Amino acid sequence: MAMAESSFAGSTPSGADLQRHFGASAADNITGYRSFEAGSFKFRRDEYFAHIQWPGGIHQMPIDVFLRALMRDVAWGFFYGTVNFDTVFGTINYYGEVDMFAGKTNEAFTSVGRDFTERFQSDELMATFKDMVSDWTNEGYDPFAAPQETGVPWGSKNGDNEEAISRERVTAKRMVGLPGDTPVRTDDNGFPVNRMFADVEQDQPEFHVEPGFEDEFSAFNLFSYLSRSDVTWNPSVCSVVNESLFCPTSEEFILPVEHGNDRCEWFLQLSDEIIWTIKDGSTGRYRAQVIAKAGDICCMPADIRHQGFSNKRSMLLVWENGSPKIPDLIREGKAPNVAVQF
Numbered sequence: 001m002a003m004a005e006s007s008f009a010g011s012t013p014s015g016a017d018l019q020r021h022f023g024a025s026a027a028d029n030i031t032g033y034r035s036f037e038a039g040s041f042k043f044r045r046d047e048y049f050a051h052i053q054w055p056g057g058i059h060q061m062p063i064d065v066f067l068r069a070l071m072r073d074v075a076w077g078f079f080y081g082t083v084n085f086d087t088v089f090g091t092i093n094y095y096g097e098v099d100m101f102a103g104k105t106n107e108a109f110t111s112v113g114r115d116f117t118e119r120f121q122s123d124e125l126m127a128t129f130k131d132m133v134s135d136w137t138n139e140g141y142d143p144f145a146a147p148q149e150t151g152v153p154w155g156s157k158n159g160d161n162e163e164a165i166s167r168e169r170v171t172a173k174r175m176v177g178l179p180g181d182t183p184v185r186t187d188d189n190g191f192p193v194n195r196m197f198a199d200v201e202q203d204q205p206e207f208h209v210e211p212g213f214e215d216e217f218s219a220f221n222l223f224s225y226l227s228r229s230d231v232t233w234n235p236s237v238c239s240v241v242n243e244s245l246f247c248p249t250s251e252e253f254i255l256p257v258e259h260g261n262d263r264c265e266w267f268l269q270l271s272d273e274i275i276w277t278i279k280d281g282s283t284g285r286y287r288a289q290v291i292a293k294a295g296d297i298c299c300m301p302a303d304i305r306h307q308g309f310s311n312k313r314s315m316l317l318v319w320e321n322g323s324p325k326i327p328d329l330i331r332e333g334k335a336p337n338v339a340v341q342f
């Protein structure tokens, strides 16, 4: 049955042994970077690479790719479902607990029993991930930024960039612009229009509220808001209606992770173009290429992973159902992997 095949066998959200070992070394004499341990995983960086080691395997990633992915995993609190840093290493969110794995979503590893997974308390692993992104990010490099808009991550330890890596992801309680909620972006509060959105009109809607409803009504120009995003591939929660979360974002270069959601995920392409590579969530087999042009809408199934490529900075509305019940319903076969069946 397709649904059973696509779930992650053995990854039940409770009952797994929690790893409690965490460690960090002093700064290396040559590179200046600290090394980190979480459970049986060991992490080391040098001038160009992140090196990951676990019982029975080693793996390398270019440090720019690793830091961009690590930054998203930290900022998103392990996000929905699976965050594949690449085809080998990643995390799976169980909302309070999290798996860290090597090879678990790659059938070259799983078919010969060489994949490795450990379970952690989310906040404990998060502390190590935050220390790692802090220590390994040099002055002048911003892992949230498009490559053309930041410096380079290479070389020995050279300062830090705490301001960039400690950005809080926007999470509106009700909607951007409402009293007491996250504000609309303006020049004055530090969000100038991005160079690639110079043609986006900056007018704001005019609205007149019946007395007594000032707290309940707001309106803002979403295109203006997105044209002023200072980060890429970082969906912000801009409106909330029960479990319905509108998470628009601006995209340039490559989605730093292969995201394997544990629920359906809608993409509304608001401007320009993104090319999506779609792979099977469990095995990593290629499934489709999707070219999304302005106005296109698609729904990613719950059993795939996706990575987007955006040559010109573009605007994407990601629409999530935030219900905590969905992953279990899908795992148990009680909810489908697709939003609509014809």
Ligand SMILES: [Fe+2]
Residues within 6 Å of the ligand: 259, 261, 265, 306
């Ligand atoms: Fe996604």
